Amino acid sequence: MRERRATIRAVSASEIFAPGLLDGQAALVTGGGTGLGRAAARELIACGAQVVLAGRREEVLAATAARLGEAASIVTGDIREQEDAERIVATVLERHGRLDLLVNNAGGQYFTPAEAIATKGWQAVMRLNVGGTTRMAELAVERAMRPAGRGTIVNVTLSPHHGLAGMTHSSAARAAVESLTRAWAQRWAADGIAVVAVAAGHFQTDALDKYPEPVRASVARTVPLQRLGQPPEHAWLIALLASELGAAFSGSVVTLDGARDNWFGPWPPPTLADEAGEVPTEQRRPAATR
Ligand SMILES: CCCCCCC/C=C/C(=O)SCCNC(=O)CCNC(=O)[C@H](O)C(C)(C)COP(=O)(O)OP(=O)(O)OC[C@H]1O[C@@H](n2cnc3c(N)ncnc32)[C@H](O)[C@@H]1OP(=O)(O)O
Ligand SMILES: NC(=O)C1=CN([C@@H]2O[C@H](COP(=O)(O)OP(=O)(O)OC[C@H]3O[C@@H](n4cnc5c(N)ncnc54)[C@H](OP(=O)(O)O)[C@@H]3O)[C@@H](O)[C@H]2O)C=CC1
Secondary structure, three states: OOEEEOOOOOOOOOOOOOOOOOOOOEEEEEOOOOHHHHHHHHHHHHOOOEEEEEEOOHHHHHHHHHHHOOOEEEEEOOOOOHHHHHHHHHHHHHHHOOOOEEEEOOOOOOOOOHHHOOHHHHHHHHHHHHHHHHHHHHHHHHHHHHHHOOEEEEEEEEOOOOOOOOOHHHHHHHHHHHHHHHHHHHHOHHHOEEEEEEEEOOEOOHHHHHOOHHHHHHHHHHOOOOOOEOHHHHHHHHHHHHOHHHHHHOOOEEEEOOOOOOOOOOOOOOOOOOOOOOOOOOOOOOOOOO
16 A cells, blocks of 8 residues: 655635634545545535545546645555455554544445346445445544544435435445444443534436446436535535534535435426426316305
8 A cells, every 4th residue: 555645736615605614623634636526626625624535446546636736645455355455544643643533434335236236246336335434434433533522424325215226235335434423422422522424416426437328318407406416515614514503513414416305206207297397187076065
């Protein structure tokens, strides 16, 4: 595992938070080199935090850190491996002497029908999303947050919660992480540690490129907002949870999805509406007679 410091380049001020909101904080963002993790790191830095980006690909992390400037640094490692995970947390402590915020953002799955998921694939998704997230949370608590008597852990999960038919392994894994979030919030409250899950809907990141074209083309239409989420929107929520307000959210699953959760389609439902777009209404009951 190799480490490298970023070159100097500043991030512009936050568009919505006051300067200095997170001054003095040290954050660790897993999967911080790409997509939602990169946007979160940028916003945390804009708010004053020092951020360590973790992931497996050094070149990806280094390119992001170079864009984020001297408040960003990188550490390579695989969150599924105990030794790597330990070194990731140790690196943050060596560099900053503290870890105030862990963003458990590294995760993912592949798109396939439920019955096509091989045991090995199921285990791969569980190992990454549940195993990796758990390992990082426990290490952050043991090594940094409990000794400091404070800290915030944000676990990135997935909306809709009623299940994604092409990603059932991930629906199950993220449900487990949300359940763990609630349990950890109780378990670690007395240590001054807040644990929150952010259930992300469908966000416009490069990762969507890996899904089949018809899936990509239709995703935004499955969202009542009729557009994909933008990474800065997710990043603003992460920064908010890293602020003093995060403690009050402990144990919550905050869904950020443009109303995707539990949406069953547009209104009026195309199968019910007539040519004029009107939906049949039920007859009123006759007035009661005396
Ligand atoms: C209707 C709306 C749908 C759109 C939803 C949009 C919402 C977006 C949600 C997101 O999360 S976007 C972010 C996506 N990012 C990632 O997924 C990145 C991380 N993902 C991965 O690394 C992999 O997908 C992984 C499987 C989770 C982990 O990979 P790992 O390296 O551990 O496994 P592999 O060795 O590659 O594979 C192991 C095993 O898994 C099965 N498998 C893997 N990929 C596929 C596939 N594409 N199709 C079928 N099966 C797959 C397979 O059994 C593999 O074993 P072998 O066959 O290789 O022996
Ligand atoms: N985009 C979306 O619409 C949604 C995304 N999400 C979730 O948000 C998170 C970020 O998504 P997004 O940015 O779009 O996708 P990405 O695929 O870009 O992000 C995944 C990141 O995790 C890192 N990563 C993956 N496996 C490991 C590992 N074993 N150890 C360390 N790092 C790892 C990857 O880097 P590397 O490969 O270099 O290790 C990558 O930077 C993921 O958990 C995703 O599932 C949830 C809902 C919707």
